Amino acid sequence: MVTTLEDIAKAAHVSKMTVSRAINHPEQVRDELKINIFKVMHQLDYRPNVAAKALVRNRTQIIKFFILEDIDITEPYYMKLMVGLAERLAKQQYSLQLMTDRHLDIGGSDGYLITGMRAKDHEWLSRLELPFVTFGENRWHFNFVDTNNELGTQMATQYAFSRHYEHIIFIGMAVQEPYELSREKGYTHVMQAQGMVPEIKRFNNHSRIAMHYIQTQLATIPANTCFVCASDRLAFGVEKGILEVTGSVGNNYGVIGFDGVFLDQVATPKLTTIEQPMLDLGTRCADMLLAKINHPEQSLEDCLLKPRLKLGGSTR
Amino acid sequence: MVTTLEDIAKAAHVSKMTVSRAINHPEQVRDELKINIFKVMHQLDYRPNVAAKALVRNRTQIIKFFILEDIDITEPYYMKLMVGLAERLAKQQYSLQLMTDRHLDIGGSDGYLITGMRAKDHEWLSRLELPFVTFGENRWHFNFVDTNNELGTQMATQYAFSRHYEHIIFIGMAVQEPYELSREKGYTHVMQAQGMVPEIKRFNNHSRIAMHYIQTQLATIPANTCFVCASDRLAFGVEKGILEVTGSVGNNYGVIGFDGVFLDQVATPKLTTIEQPMLDLGTRCADMLLAKINHPEQSLEDCLLKPRLKLGGSTR
DNA sequence: TAATATTTTGTTACCGATAACACGCAGTTA
DNA sequence: TAACTGCGTGTTATCGGTAACAAAATATTA
Numbered sequence: 001m002v003t004t005l006e007d008i009a010k011a012a013h014v015s016k017m018t019v020s021r022a023i024n025h026p027e028q029v030r031d032e033l034k035i036n037i038f039k040v041m042h043q044l045d046y047r048p049n050v051a052a053k054a055l056v057r058n059r060t061q062i063i064k065f066f067i068l069e070d071i072d073i074t075e076p077y078y079m080k081l082m083v084g085l086a087e088r089l090a091k092q093q094y095s096l097q098l099m100t101d102r103h104l105d106i107g108g109s110d111g112y113l114i115t116g117m118r119a120k121d122h123e124w125l126s127r128l129e130l131p132f133v134t135f136g137e138n139r140w141h142f143n144f145v146d147t148n149n150e151l152g153t154q155m156a157t158q159y160a161f162s163r164h165y166e167h168i169i170f171i172g173m174a175v176q177e178p179y180e181l182s183r184e185k186g187y188t189h190v191m192q193a194q195g196m197v198p199e200i201k202r203f204n205n206h207s208r209i210a211m212h213y214i215q216t217q218l219a220t221i222p223a224n225t226c227f228v229c230a231s232d233r234l235a236f237g238v239e240k241g242i243l244e245v246t247g248s249v250g251n252n253y254g255v256i257g258f259d260g261v262f263l264d265q266v267a268t269p270k271l272t273t274i275e276q277p278m279l280d281l282g283t284r285c286a287d288m289l290l291a292k293i294n295h296p297e298q299s300l301e302d303c304l305l306k307p308r309l310k311l312g313g314s315t316r
Numbered sequence: 317m318v319t320t321l322e323d324i325a326k327a328a329h330v331s332k333m334t335v336s337r338a339i340n341h342p343e344q345v346r347d348e349l350k351i352n353i354f355k356v357m358h359q360l361d362y363r364p365n366v367a368a369k370a371l372v373r374n375r376t377q378i379i380k381f382f383i384l385e386d387i388d389i390t391e392p393y394y395m396k397l398m399v400g401l402a403e404r405l406a407k408q409q410y411s412l413q414l415m416t417d418r419h420l421d422i423g424g425s426d427g428y429l430i431t432g433m434r435a436k437d438h439e440w441l442s443r444l445e446l447p448f449v450t451f452g453e454n455r456w457h458f459n460f461v462d463t464n465n466e467l468g469t470q471m472a473t474q475y476a477f478s479r480h481y482e483h484i485i486f487i488g489m490a491v492q493e494p495y496e497l498s499r500e501k502g503y504t505h506v507m508q509a510q511g512m513v514p515e516i517k518r519f520n521n522h523s524r525i526a527m528h529y530i531q532t533q534l535a536t537i538p539a540n541t542c543f544v545c546a547s548d549r550l551a552f553g554v555e556k557g558i559l560e561v562t563g564s565v566g567n568n569y570g571v572i573g574f575d576g577v578f579l580d581q582v583a584t585p586k587l588t589t590i591e592q593p594m595l596d597l598g599t600r601c602a603d604m605l606l607a608k609i610n611h612p613e614q615s616l617e618d619c620l621l622k623p624r625l626k627l628g629g630s631t632r
Numbered sequence: 633t634a635a636t637a638t639t640t641t642g643t644t645a646c647c648g649a650t651a652a653c654a655c656g657c658a659g660t661t662a
Numbered sequence: 663t664a665a666c667t668g669c670g671t672g673t674t675a676t677c678g679g680t681a682a683c684a685a686a687a688t689a690t691t692a
Contacts (some may be wrong), residue, residue, distance in 0.1 A: 004678060015642050019681060030640065047424060051370035051377070052678035055647050060366060062411050071399055076392035076578060083387055086414035090421070095378050095411040098402035105406070108363060207582060233582075240584060261580065262392060266523060266549075268556060320648060331672050346670070368648035371677050575637060 012040045023048075046234045050093045061087055062109040063289060066099045069116035077117060077261035077278050084282020085113060086271040092290055111289050114142075118177065131292035133285055137178040137302075143292065145284045148304040149179045151274050152274040153186030155309050156256040159272075161194055163316050165226035165254055171210060171238060172230045174202040183230045183258065203296060205230075207237030214241025220254070226254035226315065232263040239314050254315040258309070269313025277305050317358040328356045339364070366409045378425040379405055379605060385432035393577035393594050394431060397451060400598020401429060403446055408606055412476045427605050430458075434493065447608035452495040459608065461600045464620040465495045468590040471500030471625050472544045472572040475588075477510055479632050481542035481570055487526060487554060488546045490518040499574065500545045521546075523553030530557025534569070542631065544568035548579040551587050556632050570631040574626070585629025593621050 010014035014033060022029045022037045029037075040046075054061045065082060067074060086096055097109065112132035114125065122140055125132070134144045153170070159170045170187040173180050184200060191198040203209045210229070218241065227237035235257030243255045249255060249269065257264055260275025285305045291300060325332035340351045365629050370377045382403065383394060383554075390571075404413055412423065423626030427450035427592045430441065438456055441448070450460045469486070476484045486503045500516060508512040519525045526545070528551060534557065545551035558569045565571060565585065573580055576591025600619050606617060 005676080016678090017643080017680080019640060022390055028640075033641090050372070050424070051367045051679050053645090053680080055365070055371055056678080056680050062366075067399075073581075074395060076395065079390060079392065079395050080387065083383075083414055086412075087416070090413050093424075095413045096402075097411045098399055098603065100399055100403070115602035133641085150508070171655070174691080208584065210634085211584065236582065262578075264575050266552065266579065266582070268524065268527065271457075322648080333650080333673080334671060337671085340650080342661090344670070349670090365648050368677090369650080371652045371679085372648080374677070 002049075003046045004049065005046075008037065008040050011044065012037045013252070017177060036106045048093070053093070059110050060108060061094050062097055063286075064099050064109045064112045065092050066095045066104075066112055066114045067116050068101065068114065068118065068121055071100050074116070074150075075259070077276065078260060080261060080278035081115070081282040081285070083281040084227075085286045086131075087273055087284075088283045088286035089290075092286075094286075094290075111293050113285050113289060118175075131289065132295060133289045134293065135281065135285055137182060139178055143288060143300050143302055145281055145303040145305070146179065147276040147281065147307045149182035150186035150189070151165050152258060152302075152307040153187075153228060153230070154190050154278075155307065156258070157187050157190040159309055160226035160228060160254060160256060160315070161190065161196075163254065164228070165224055165316075167199075167222060167225040168196065168228055169221070169225060170198065170228050170230070171202045171213075171234045172200055172202040173205045173234070175205075180230060187228055195242050203234065205233050205235045207240070209284060210234040211241040212239030213243075215245060218242065218245045221253075223252040225252075226256065228256050230258055232257035232267075232271060232273055233262070234257040235273065235314070236263055236267050239267055239269075239271065249314050250316045256315060260310050264310070264312060267312070267314070272309050272312040272315040273308040275308045278305065280305055318365075319358070320365065321362075321364045323360060324353065324356050324362055327360065328353045333354075340522065352395045364409070369409070375426050376424060377410050378413055379410050379602075380413045380415050380425045380428045382420075382430045384417060384430065384434065384437055387416050387560055390432070391541065391575070391577070392579075392581050392591065393575060396577060396594035397431070397598040397601070400595040401602045402598075404599045406604035408602075410602075410606075429601050429605060429608050434491075435610055436568055447605065447612060449595050449605045449608065451597065451601055453498060455494055459604060459616050461597055461604060461619040462621070463590075463592040463597065463623045466502035467497035467620075468574060468592075468623040469499045469544060469546070470506050471502075472574070472590050473503050473506040474572060475625055476544060476631070477506065477512075477571060478544035479542070479570065481540055481632075483515075483538060483541040484512065484544055485541060486514065486516045486546070487529075487539070487550045488516055488518040489521045489550070491521075496546060503544055519550065521549050523549050524557070526550040526553030527557040527560075528553075530554050531561060532612050534558065534561045537569075539568040541568075542572065544572050548573035548575040548577070548583075548587060550591055551589065551630070552579055554586065555583055555585075565630050566632045572631060576626050580626070580628060583628070583630070588628040588631040589626050591626040593623065596621055 002025040005016040005019050008019045009156035019037055022034050026034060029088040050061055090159055091205050111130050117134050117136055134142050137144055137146045157168055172184055188198045227238050229238060239249050239255045242249045246252055260273045264271035264273045288300060321332040321335050324335045337354055339351045341348060360520060368378050419614045427446050430448055431451040433450050433452055453460055453462045473484055488500055504514045517547050543554045546553060551571050555565050555571045562568055573587040573589035576589045580587035580589040
């Protein structure tokens with residue numbers, strides 16, 4: 001059977017209000033009682049009824065997770081982000097609803113996590129009436145959680161430099177989004193610090209396009225060059241191109257990616273890449289969102305997590 | 317403001333019980349009243365309070381989605397499965413909790429969807445006390461939803477045959493799981509029907525291993541062979557191997573994969589593959605699970621959906 | 633010690649829905 | 663016409679919690 005507050009109350013010889021307080025406002029209950037109450041709760045394996053709590057507090061205990069990108073080309077890393085998010089939310093008895101472009105119902109939740117946001121989404125996001133957090137930097141002061149993109153490419157560029165590549169070229173994504181700009185900045189910053197000349201190419205984020213670029217242009221690029229890429233997709237294409245043209249990768253031409261989820265493992269050789277801490281990022285999203293829901297008045301710091309350099313075979 | 321049953325009731329000059337009935341047992345309410353009630357509901361944009369409903373019906377309106385595989389190597393297709401599932405569940409005011417190996421809490425939900433099940437999981441699954449559905453065939457009569465695996469490899473093999481490949485080799489996964497056996501069966505079946513000799517190799521499901529096999533063995537395999545693979549991962553490796561050894565793929569040696577999510581797109585050339593209808597599968601999982609929850613006494617048919625042959629450049 | 637302040641605990645009402653029962657009002661039947 | 667069906671609708675109680683208030687117990691003060 002299911003144990004309720006009432007059951008605990010009887011067993012502990014107090015009113016159920018006291019039990020409720022022991023849980024939610026423990027400072028208002030004498031230690032003696034509390035200890036006993038918690039003992040009983042434990043014995044009877046008490047699990048609070050989420051629906052009842054939600055009803056009386058006028059909450060839904062639901063978070064909507066928006067994926068604004070086309071789901072067909074969606075990056076696999078959302079999966080891990082969601083695992084991190086869901087795990088933390090479940091601890092606070094929240095559950096999830098997954099929303100896609102096809103299905104954009106607002107309301108019926110306590111808050112939103114927004115992923116895959118682009119410039120065009122600013123309009124409706126600014127109208128939202130519930131607390132939300134975006135996964136990904138943005139220029140509108142919406143609270144966000146993201147990898148420290150700038151630091152990531154700094155690490156990549158620095159590493160390329162430390163491996164004695166004489167030229168370092170940045171392969172970016174042709175989008176004017178903050179995360180891309182930050183990645184470019186990280187690269188540029190280290191290049192200038194090292195007294196090297198930055199060189200940036202930009203393509204749509206598809207491996208084929210990057211591969212084609214390498215196939216056609218590698219001949220004009222001096223050996224001893226490392227390509228620092230803004231995504232693993234681009235890096236994947238670059239690596240393939242280099243392999244095809246020169247027969248090997250790493251020594252004459254190196255590649256470093258960015259993301260570290262799935263694609264870097266599938267590449268041959270595995271990509272050296274900047275790994276985003278997706279699970280942690282998900283957890284942080286949850287924390288931040290819950291904070292906004294429970295303390296709407298407090299303003300929050302955005303959250304930038306440090307990525308990790310993951311060595312593969314695509315660099316020397 | 318939020319509209320409740322009470323508000324509708326007042327505006328429609330009936331009791332809230334009548335409104336509730338109009339929603340849940342429409343046959344018990346006169347048409348005249350119903351029409352008016354629905355009109356008012358629409359005007360006032362009524363959204364039922366999920367928590368209240370859950371409380372009184374002693375339900376949670378939550379489904380737990382279990383991913384039993386290691387999340388680090390999880391196939392990207394779970395994402396699409398979840399989208400399909402979540403979308404259908406949301407319509408019935410259910411939301412999701414994502415459970416992974418790290419976090420296997422039972423209870424606090426109305427049912428489970430189990431993915432990534434392996435033989436070893438039979439033990440605890442058989443003890444579960446709530447309705448559940450597994451994504452993936454199984455040998456224990458747990459209700460499941462899956463792609464018609466046998467049909468899939470039949471289609472692949474048939475297609476290879478129709479493209480005049482003289483030899484067709486099956487590259488399987490070295491697991492004794494029903495879905496793998498079904499895939500082998502589909503292949504064998506068509507081979508025998510065509511009077512050809514089946515030849516099956518099995519490897520762990522990693523592209524590198526398949527690639528290595530091709531690199532070392534392709535010389536011993538006659539030209540005009542098509543490799544029908546049990547996964548896109550394997551096909552991906554096979555394609556790479558063929559490309560490396562012979563410089564081109566499709567004509568002398570063809571490759572057909574199985575899954576059609578993400579990896580087939582990333583391959584160069586894109587893989588010809590058997591595409592699983594992941595969104596539909598997700599929807600079906602939801603339907604089946606809801607049916608089990610709402611009518612526990614009825615026994616259900618398992619569900620096998622037809623896959624689709626998706627042509628890429630890895631076959632002629 | 634009486635009066636007052638401060639904890640600590642209990643009581644009541646309510647959140648928004650639904651099941652079970654009660655009731656009123658046709659149309660049948662005797 | 664009285665008793666009997668049924669259908670359609672309203673009334674009441676309830677699910678499991680929590681806020682707001684009331685009351686009791688204890689501590690502090692004069």
